[in-house]
């Protein structure tokens with residue numbers, strides 16, 4: 405069975421991705437690395453520890469990763485992130501503080517160590533800025549050839565961005581890291597807004613979680629309802645919330661749910677379209693591109709697989 409590492413900025417949709425990865429029978433979640441984005445890195449790590457304990461998954465180690473972009477000195481959380489994910493990142497829902505604490509090893513070193521140990525059996529799913537991956541590639545370039553698969557939630561090829569007409573949020577935080585990742589030759593699956601905006605979760609879905617009568621089911625329903633309600637305000641045409649980060653987990657364990665376009669990709673790091681994820685023009689005729697861009701998805705399969713996995717997990721939890 406594939407080993408999976410999550411690299412996340414938890415965040416409501418990251419929290420759904422976390423439960424999906426923790427509950428799936430298709431891969432073994434061996435570790436989680438926290439990053440910045442929706443929240444500060446420390447808050448995200450705390451959220452992951454609290455959630456894993458609530459789900460009864462206390463054997464999964466959690467690592468602190470990057471606190472700001474590779475070419476930046478600091479990170480200031482955007483006001484809009486607090487609005488979309490709540491001040492605490494998990495929809496203002498109170499979670500019981502975990503007993504387990506974060507590991508002392510840095511997340512970037514953990515990623516490198518795991519690549520050396522598991523090689524092609526390892527899939528890394530990144531649902532925040534790609535800074536940890538960029539730093540790992542700089543420190544250990546061999547990783548590009550050794551790792552099995554990297555799946556990112558980020559970018560937009562066929563649709564506009566969500567922070568600018570060109571740029572998706574995770575890419576916008578660290579375009580340099582994303583560019584480095586794309587151009588390194590690493591096998592990457594890009595799960596961008598092209599597909600993540602198509603799979604939508606509704607209050608009727610979270611209601612089934614609440615009816616499980618478990619703490620995890622109730623808390624998750626409250627967390628995701630916050631996210632659904634805010635999307636009724638900011639994107640009423642969806643009639644629910646988009647499954648950005650869970651779609652990346654889905655692509656890692658069920659690539660057959662997606663239509664993928666093989667392409668050599670880059671990221672623009674300056675100019676008016678900074679953060680744009682785009683094919684490399686002079687490589688258009690070259691064979692064996694390292695990036696597969698998801699351009700269509702069977703949304704029913706993504707929503708159903710995630711919901712079935714979460715419902716089983718919530719039933720089994722206390």
Ligand code: RIB
Nearest residue numbers: 415417442531573574648
């Ligand atoms: O653009 C969507 C991404 O931005 C998701 O990863 C979400 O969690 C936010 O960080």
Ligand code: CA
Nearest residue numbers: 415418531532
């Ligand atoms: Ca995220």
